[in-house]
Amino acid sequence: MTDFPLETINNKVPGIPHSPWFLVEHMRRAQRDIIEFINNPNYREMNWPExxxxxxxxxxxxxxxxxxxxxxxxxxxxxxxxxxxxxLFAPIAHAPDYTIFREIILMANRHSYHTGPLLYLKRALEG
Structure with missing residues (x-):
């Protein structure tokens, strides 16, 4: 992500509904949300998808x-x-139905899902 061509971050290509920027920022927000969920006893669920x-x-x-x-x-x-x-396998104190391990696996799964399209976008946009 650090060497992504800056002139293409908002561009889209046919077949992929999001720009590189949308995917990167989505990944960041989802990851931050997981961290907040793990650490914050007063966590408030974010609205999906907005x-x-x-x-x-x-x-x-x-x-x-x-x-x-x-x-x-x-x-x-x-x-x-x-x-x-x-x-990592103990229940999260304020969310006893969940563990840190589960949240880490969830995040890894989400990142793997979005990394492929991001790499395809990079290749397509570089020409």
Whole structure:
């Protein structure tokens, strides 16, 4: 994502309904939502789909902020997984039907689902 051609971040190609910007920002928002769900006892569910997808195109600054936020949040998830003091299989205190492990797998699954179209977009838009 860091070497994506900036002039193409808002472009679409036939057969893929979203631009690179929409996919990246969607991935960032969904990942942030998972982190909030895990960590925040006062978590409020986001509205689907409006809170998960951007409504406007991005400029270079917004794109870079989204990328930085995505990777910062990913580091936070990795920290959770690598922290031996955290039982990934224990129920989340404020959401006992869920575990951190489940949320990490959910996020990995979502990222794998959206990474393919993002790579196809990059290839198609680079010509």
């Amino acid at each position: 809170d998960y997808w951007p409504t406007a195109e991005a400029d270079t600054y917004t794109w870079k902020q989204s990328i930085e936020g995505f990777f910062a949040d990913r580091k936070e998830l990795i920290r959770l997984v690598e922290d031996d003091s955290i039982d």
